[in-house]
Amino acid sequence: MEDQFVKIASLIGDPTRAVIMWTLLDGKAFTATELAIGANTSPQNISMHLAKLLDAGLLCVEKQGRHKYYRFSNKETAYAIEAMASLIPPAAPQKKTSEKHSSIKHCRTCYDHLAGKIGVAVAESLLEQKIILDLDNKFEVSHEGTKWFSDFGINLDEIKKQRRLFLKPCLDWSERKNHIAGSLGASLLNKMIADDWLRRTKDSRAIQITGKGEKELLKHFKIVV
Incomplete structure (x- = not known):
């Protein structure tokens, strides 16, 4: 080993x-x-x-x-590379005029799921609402969460059939907190893009949040963009 x-x-x-x-x-x-x-x-x-x-x-x-x-x-290799970036020392404090997050740190893809400040905020909201549970750094969907995802338009039974991890925490290199990875994380990102909450940026991992996305993120996740 x-x-x-x-x-x-x-x-x-x-x-x-x-x-x-x-x-x-x-x-x-x-x-x-x-x-x-x-x-x-x-x-x-x-x-x-x-x-x-x-x-x-x-x-x-x-x-x-x-x-x-x-x-x-495999997707686990991508998760490992993203997690390694969290070893980069935090940047020195900036002046107030330059404190605003860059677009890549604010909202981006981490391989096939949502990351950055918004990705972490989504994970924290789902944990706070007890839609998912953190059990010794392992994420699980709660009983209430199963209904929530169904109402949200994500069929958990279908994505569990995929030959990959269903749900796992993924350490975010810019926020130093967990966002959601696995097939559920990928489904959340795909749903938000399909519903035009989010839009991909050409030749970049940065993700744009639409006006509709701002409203829906506030409604479903209590996130103020």
Whole structure:
């Protein structure tokens, strides 16, 4: 176990491979060329790094036509990379004129679920309303929560059938608190986007909150945007 951990840590710790993993947190699949541009390295060098990540089982590759697309091999890898970012020391206090959160810290995606200040606020609201329960840092949906999600338009029985974790806390690197991950977290984000509460931003993990979203977040989660 120790040797395996050292191997994984050394793989992720390389600067180029760290950029690759951070880029893939966007939730999309990328070609080797796109990843090379993002990491500011050559196609030959990126191929070597991708081969190592594939060999370790951290990434997988899909071929479509002439192109190969790389993504995380599983969602747990993405959650681990996001959680590692919480080790970054907090930024020094800023002057009042620059205290406002950047868009990426305010509301963003963490692979396939909602993160940032708004993502954490949603999790805290669900806990406060006892829709979900925190049992020794493990999240569970309460009996009342089952009805709440049904009324909200999310079928828990259906998403439990997915071959992945249903619900788990995910440490938010910018807020240093938990947001909601797993298939339930992904369903919440998808529902909010489908209902036009939230809108994705091109070429960014930042999420825009619409006027409708501001009203609905206040109504359902008591969140003032």
